[in-house]
Amino acid sequence: MTHLDVEQLRAQFPALQQQVNGQTPVFFDGPGGAQVSQQVLDAMTAYLGRYNANLGGAYFSSHKTTELMADARQAGADFYNAGSAEEIIFGANATTLTFSFSRVIARDWQPGDEIIVTALDHYSNVSPWVLAAEEKGVVVHQVQVNEADCTLDYDHLQRLISSKTRLVACTYASNTTGSIVDMRRVIRAVKAGSDALVYIDAVHYAPHQLIDVQALGCDFLVTSAYKYFGPHLGVLFARQAVLEQLRPYKVAPAKDINPNRWETGTQNYEALAGFIAAVDYLASLAGDVRLSRREQLTESYRKIVRHEQMLSAQFLSRLSAYPQVRIFGIKDVAACDARTPTFAFRIHNTEPRAVSEFFGANHVCIWDGNFYAQGLYEQLGLTDGGVIRVGCMHYNTAAETEAFFVLLDQFFALQS
Incomplete structure (x- = not known):
C-alpha cells in the first residue's frame, strides 16, 4: 500500500474515538501536542506497573530498566538516523535540554564572539542562547524572515556569518506558519563561513518530515516526543565528536561517560517506554515488517508527506476564497512541499481568541x-493577540477540514 490507511490508523488513537457532548472532537491542535496511540499508553503502563526501578541494580526490574534505556537510545538513533545510539540524550523536553546545553556550549565563549538566532524560531531556541550570550558578553544577531511568505531570509543569514560566529541556532520548521527551512543550505553556509556549531530545533518538523542528521551534517538536533505521538520527553542528537570536546555540569559521583553524563538525575523511564512505542508506531505505517526500523520510517514518512500535502492543498485552496482572511506563510498550493500543514491567519476586525472560542465550543480544537x-x-x-493557528497531523482527514469550513461559514454568518 502506497498511501496511509487513515481510518485504520485513527482507530489506534483513543482520543479520536471519544465523544464529547455527543460529538466526535476534531483535533487541529497538533502543533501544540499530538494525540497518542494505544500502544504508547500500553507501553508506559506496562513498564511503570511492573518494572519501575533505577539503573545499576542487581535484580530483574533494574535489568529491565537498563535494557529499556538501551532500546530507547537505539529507537532515537533510528528516528534521527544517528551514526550511533551513544549520540542520543534524553531530558524533560526540548526547552530544558536546550537551556542545559546552552550553558555547556557557552562555557568557552569570549567577549566579542558572535552567535546567530532567527526570528522564525520558537523562543525555546532563542532565549537560552541570548541569556548565555549576555553572561559572556557575546554579540547576538537575529536572522529576519521574508514577510511575504514567512520563510527564512537566507541572504540575511549569509551576511551575518563570519569568523567570529560560534553558534547558529535555527528551527527546521516554524511552529506558527509551517514554513520549512532548507537546513542543508543553512548548514553549508555556516560551515563554509565559520567554525560555528549548528543547533537545530526540529520539534515542529518531526511529525511531518523524515529527519536525517547524518545527511544534514548538524552538530545538535532536538525534538519533543509529545509532538510526534509520544509522551512528554526531550530527545537530543549530539554529534559524538562535539560531545567529547564539551564538559558537562554533573554530580560528582555520576559516571563521566557519554551520553550518560549529560542526563542529570533519574530519567523518566516510563516516558522512554512510550517513546519507543511512538517510534515503532510511526514505523508500522510502512506496512512492511521485512524492512529495518529506519527503512520502515523512511517509507512511513513518504506516506505521511503525501497525505499531509493533500490536506495542505485542500486547506489553502478553501481558505483563499475568504477575502477577509489574511494568511501568514506560504500560500501557494503548488508549494505545499515547502511547508507543514500548519496554518496561521487573521480575520479582519476579529480577535483571534474569539475565533478559537467559537470553534472550541463546537469541539474543534484550534489555537490562538x-x-x-x-x-x-x-x-x-x-x-496584539497573535494569530489563529490550525495544525493538521497525519491522522486528520479531508472530511474534518471540510467540517472546519462549515463552522467558519457559521462564524461569519454570526458576525454579519
Missing part, C-alpha cells in the same frame, strides 16, 4: 496566540 515565536510576531507587527 503567539506560540512563543516572539521574533516573528514582532517583525510582522502581530503583538
Whole structure:
C-alpha cells in the first residue's frame, strides 16, 4: 500500500474515538501536542506497573530498566538516523535540554564572539542562547524572515556569518506558519563561513518530515516526543565528536561517560517506554515488517508527506476564497512541499481568541496566540493577540477540514 490507511490508523488513537457532548472532537491542535496511540499508553503502563526501578541494580526490574534505556537510545538513533545510539540524550523536553546545553556550549565563549538566532524560531531556541550570550558578553544577531511568505531570509543569514560566529541556532520548521527551512543550505553556509556549531530545533518538523542528521551534517538536533505521538520527553542528537570536546555540569559521583553524563538525575523511564512505542508506531505505517526500523520510517514518512500535502492543498485552496482572511506563510498550493500543514491567519476586525472560542465550543480544537515565536510576531507587527493557528497531523482527514469550513461559514454568518 502506497498511501496511509487513515481510518485504520485513527482507530489506534483513543482520543479520536471519544465523544464529547455527543460529538466526535476534531483535533487541529497538533502543533501544540499530538494525540497518542494505544500502544504508547500500553507501553508506559506496562513498564511503570511492573518494572519501575533505577539503573545499576542487581535484580530483574533494574535489568529491565537498563535494557529499556538501551532500546530507547537505539529507537532515537533510528528516528534521527544517528551514526550511533551513544549520540542520543534524553531530558524533560526540548526547552530544558536546550537551556542545559546552552550553558555547556557557552562555557568557552569570549567577549566579542558572535552567535546567530532567527526570528522564525520558537523562543525555546532563542532565549537560552541570548541569556548565555549576555553572561559572556557575546554579540547576538537575529536572522529576519521574508514577510511575504514567512520563510527564512537566507541572504540575511549569509551576511551575518563570519569568523567570529560560534553558534547558529535555527528551527527546521516554524511552529506558527509551517514554513520549512532548507537546513542543508543553512548548514553549508555556516560551515563554509565559520567554525560555528549548528543547533537545530526540529520539534515542529518531526511529525511531518523524515529527519536525517547524518545527511544534514548538524552538530545538535532536538525534538519533543509529545509532538510526534509520544509522551512528554526531550530527545537530543549530539554529534559524538562535539560531545567529547564539551564538559558537562554533573554530580560528582555520576559516571563521566557519554551520553550518560549529560542526563542529570533519574530519567523518566516510563516516558522512554512510550517513546519507543511512538517510534515503532510511526514505523508500522510502512506496512512492511521485512524492512529495518529506519527503512520502515523512511517509507512511513513518504506516506505521511503525501497525505499531509493533500490536506495542505485542500486547506489553502478553501481558505483563499475568504477575502477577509489574511494568511501568514506560504500560500501557494503548488508549494505545499515547502511547508507543514500548519496554518496561521487573521480575520479582519476579529480577535483571534474569539475565533478559537467559537470553534472550541463546537469541539474543534484550534489555537490562538503567539506560540512563543516572539521574533516573528514582532517583525510582522502581530503583538496584539497573535494569530489563529490550525495544525493538521497525519491522522486528520479531508472530511474534518471540510467540517472546519462549515463552522467558519457559521462564524461569519454570526458576525454579519
